[in-house]
Amino acid sequence: MDISTTIAAILTLAIYSFLYRDNPVYKTAEHILLGVSVGYFVVITISNTIIPKLIIPLFVDGELIYIIPALLGIAMLLRVTKQFSHISRIPLALIIGVGAGIAIPAYMQAHLIAQMKATMLPLSNISNIVIIIAVLSVLVYFFFSRKHEGAFGVTAKAGIYFLMIFFGSTFGYTVMARISLLIGRIQFLLGDWLGIIR
Amino acid sequence: MAEANGKRFHTRHLIFLLMAIAVVLPLIFKPGLPLRVTKEVQDIYDYIEGLPEESVVIISFDHEASSLPEMVPMAEALLRHCFRKNLKVCGMALLAEGTSVGDANLRRIGAEYNKEYGEDYIFWGFRPQHEVAILALGEDITREFKTDYTGRPISGFPIMQGLRNYQNVAAVISVGDGDIPIYWVNYAQARYGVNIIPAITAVMATTMYPFLQSEQIVGLAAGLKGAAEYEKLLNRTGLATRGMDAQSTAHVLIIVLIAIGNIIMFRQRGGKRS
DSSP states (O other): OOHHHHHHHHHHHHHHGGGTOOOHHHHHHHHHHHHHHHHHHHHHHIIIIIIIIIIIIIIISOOGGGHHHHHHHHHHHGGGSTTTGGGGHHHHHHHHHHHHHHHHHHHIIIIIIHHHHHHOOOTTSHHHHHHHHHHHHHHHHTOOSSOOOHHHHHHHHHHHHHHHHHHHHHHHHHHHHHHHHHHHHHHIIIIIITOOOO | OOEEETTTEEHHHHHHHHHHHHHHHHHHHOOOOOOOOOHHHHHHHHHHHTSOTTOEEEEEEEOOGGGHHHHHHHHHHHHHHHHHTTOEEEEEESSHHHHHHHHHHHHHHHHHTTOOBTTTEEEEEEOSSHHHHHHHHHHOHHHHOSBOTTSOBGGGSGGGTTOOSGGGOSEEEEEESSSHHHHIIIIIIHHHOOOEEEEEOGGGHHHHHHHHHTTSSSOOEEHHHHHHHHHHHTTOOOHHHHHHHHHHHHHHHHHHHHHHHHHHHHHHHHHHHO
């Protein structure tokens, strides 16, 4: 067992001490996590993005076009100053414009068109019938321009039940995920640290 | 029962204790509960199994350290399958914390199968702004990643010969704990027609199922269970398989607790009415 395993185990136990109540040991571990995460992100961003994508092309390869993104990046950082914060709107506008331009057609294709196509199914088996009824009834539920009463109301009510089934399955999966995290930590504590399990 | 010992011991502490017991005991005694492989995981296995040798697969480690217990067994199982099939594996990360985890996983599993860095596998490193990074790989990989994770030019590695963009890639595996696999569907699948294999946390499963039904993804491996199913297909007992007994007992405990909670609620309601 190396020292890093013991440190990780102590920090895990420190975090789990919150299950009893909030305490300074938990707070210390939480602050270490935050500090390490931010430090790691900064180092990875500098070494894996800023150096190969900006410093090397601009200062080593002499590609002057990279001055533009460099200036836009600096303009973004001016957001922290009171006097020049308005300049940050230029790169921000560019990001929003380009982002929306990229995202809207992609989203339309991947979510709207592909999903609509996947809902146009032959009524040849139970699964297809359930999918079509569920999609239509949930859409009816989210149609608020007409009062939910009569046949319309019944369909909307069916939509609520389908939504509840979705929420239930999502909650079930969430529970599964959280238990998995606990299992992972206990495997670490009992296996890697204490060597009780293999 | 609300406070068994003044204000120091609450019902929730008892639940935490029961949960710890429900998880620890199966890990120690290993009852070996049965596990069934679902079609979603089988589809991924069959797809990778059907790829010709030397096909290129991108594996993107799109997760943070907080989800390692779910992500690592999944990544290990998929990497073992890829290396066993002699596929060429290109690693990358769209979240910073997945970077060193991905690099370590690739090197460790690659060493198990005597694979050479640069020839059989490579790790390109981390890129922020997932939309832009995913789209850029569709144009020219060597322009997006000029160097690998260690700073060496990637065009010099044998694995990169003939690998220009998604046209030369058989599949992208996104080992992700958030919505980044959806970005792969939006930008790599919808625009470039790449086959996407999401290996995700259980939390994200219901979000990804519509893409499975619309055949925008090859299959779906979700959570520790997905990883355990994959390990079963590989005939290998790993971290996920060993954890599944604990997962099952913990779920039984939660069902029992929900039932008890509901019984108490209905009894209290009945008491108030009477």
